[in-house]
Amino acid sequence: MHELSIAMSIVDMAQEEAERRNVRVEAVHLELGALSGVVKEALLFSFEIACDGTPLEGSRLVVKDVPIEVYCPACNLPKILASMQWFCCPDCGAQTAEVIHGKELVITALELKQ
């Protein structure tokens, strides 16, 4: 399980950003791709532990799931995969390995304490 070390990186990065801007953090917003290799539940659990004893203690992690988007060469369009066990266009069935989105592991915003 690498989610704890990833959670610790998230806390470090958020804290650094908060200190630099002199703000206090209520929640960290994160985009998490289905192909990131990170398990959401494990990350949420780890985040609480990673926050302990830091200025982010008590803050929340708000995760936005990013589905896998591929490029379909037959339709010539980006498409959202119906299943990660089946890398093919949900409309025409053409196989494709060209991933556009789904690998994200990105802090997108800090929600500030009022």
Added chain:
Amino acid sequence: MSHEPRLLEVRKNVLKQNDVIARALRDRFRSQGTYVISLVSSPGAGKTTFLEKTLTLLRPHCRVAALVGDLATENDAIRLARSGAPVRQITTGTLCHLEAAMVEHSLNDWNLGQLDLLFIENVGNLVCPASYDLGEDLRLVLLSVTEGEDKPLKYPTIFNSADAAVITKIDLAAAVEFDDLTANANIQAVRPGMSVFKVSAKTGEGMDAFLQFLAQKHARSSQKTTV
């Protein structure tokens, strides 16, 4: 009185630190002409035996070396060293995967200019290694016939992140009634177009086809570097 949350937009890649090191490693490998192959699989898929065979077969023809990651023991490095190639162990302690910084650190005094091919054997794990770029040119995912044909469907992320698949221990295929067509269909489902090799490191079966593929990849990458 607004209860709208105040959002401060930032856009920071959580794995940026790893990716920066991986990119620097890739540049360094390219500039030195070293082609780098990483191996991922579940524990027991036969990575070390496959790598030992690969190193032994390659050594008369080119300059090869290996880094091998493991949680605790140095057993794999000792086994791989029997091939005669330089081998170094990366002991990760409790960490379940290799990160670019560990590769960078373990290479510090190696002269890459004297290496044609460098293999990096990751810790046995089909989940965590998928997230970490090690600066490799080619990622191989290994699957042994004893694991069952549906492994790619159970771990699509790591299979999708790999460039080629190697089915190992095919000398045992009949005994475990391994269904070759199903396994291949499952690999293609999660990574369309992926090259698949069937090998037995024990008998040597299938190793030639794999080594030819590797030689082609290496040659193509050298051309790119010199052009």
